[in-house]
Amino acid sequence: MGDSQYSFSLTTFSPSGKLVQIEHALTAVGSGQTSLGIKASNGVVIATEKKLPSILVDETSVQKIQVLTPNIGVVYSGMGPDSRVLVRKSRKQAEQYNLLYKEPIPVTQLVRETAAVMQEFTQSGGVRPFGVSLLVAGYDDKGPQLYQVDPSGSYFSWKASAMGKNTLYTFSSLYTDDMELEDAIHTAILTLKEGFEGQISGKNIEIGVIEADRTVLTAAQIEDYLQEVE
């Protein structure tokens, strides 16, 4: 498509065997707003800071944590518009799976399909990789699950993960294998607070909770949790 000068892929290998554009995409993610996820024994919690460019921006119109299916949610670090495209594609893929098999899509399947889309954009002509890393949190018959998907298209299952700037590994000290969801929410807030610039409040963070029977995005009780944490 287009001129011969531009019809090569932006993701050609460098002499050292790396794909430079993907490295740059990861840098874009690394300078994005912090987001994190923790898998508990009975659910998953994902959270992100919601720093808006000005106090005049209506914070209720911004929703960084999104629902993909009734039992799968996603949060991102990096370029917001890129994440919107992926969310739209993932929702459609999940719905197509549902139409075909009359079964809610398992978390691993959705992650795999989303990762395939991201990989596609690292091997096509005239496109650039997505500048986001996604944290996909879901609950299906295999229990609570948390996956991270990178711009390269690789995905990992995590017990706890953080992405974006100021990612501190305080997880390892606070995280225990059979954590309860309530503890996980407190840990998530504490971790966010560590790297937070400014005063943390219910208006500048978003929390999503996925349990066996329900997905609550942007908990209205964030203020209560924040007070508990103080």
Add this chain to the structure above:
Amino acid sequence: MSSEGMDGPKLGFSFDLYSRNDMLTKKGLKPPGYLKTGTTIVGLIFKDGVILGADTRATAGPIVADKNCEKIHYMAPNIYCCGAGTAADTEAVTDNISSQLKLHRYHTGRESRVVTALTLLKSHLFRYQGHVSAALVLGGVDVTGPHLHTIYPHGSTDTLPFATMGSGSLAAMAIFESEYREGLTRDEGVNLVTKAICSGIFNDLGSGSNVDICVIEKGKKEYLRNHLTPNPRTYISSKGYAFSKKTEVLLTKITPLKELVDVVQVGGDAMEE
């Protein structure tokens, strides 16, 4: 279905096999029949919302194929759709549009509107020029209030306070025309719908078995599956079925087909050159 020499996406039906089927029909082959629902489906608007009703008989020609099928299909949490005509067509089209509505809800973050479902359904049916044999009664309650529509297989629609479709529609409409009033209460509405469906069940051959009802109000819905079962199976013999033994046994002898033998090694190797 050929795929060579095609520009753009394939839309609508593929008529590639038309000439082959025509030749076969001329040679005397009867084409396979399809499952028609031969139905009574109704809907009415009452004081607080919409009530949909349907019978539960599915026919394949003169035979009852399903004595208790579900004709009231889910479209959205606040919208349901009754389907008459070819069972596969009504199932497929309502499933498809229900899926589209779900994606739309995710993208907009809002409750689905009945007119949206209506437009998606009628556009789909019009595109297939009546070959998708689905006659639907669509009802629901959204932010703009309660709505009830009928959709015909070719894609035309009506908006009505009460509606009937299917082979039993005349029997049901007779009940509605004589007893419908505006501002019915929930119980009056349910009774009227039940009466109309029963009229179809007992007077139309294509309809029968039980009555399904769905009541949709603002913020809630009740799916009353088998609300009334006026045709129970009453002829099962309580004694069970026992057949007398007609043959006398005179002698029993068992001969095994294989004999089990023990192999004992006397001396030396079993396998010697």
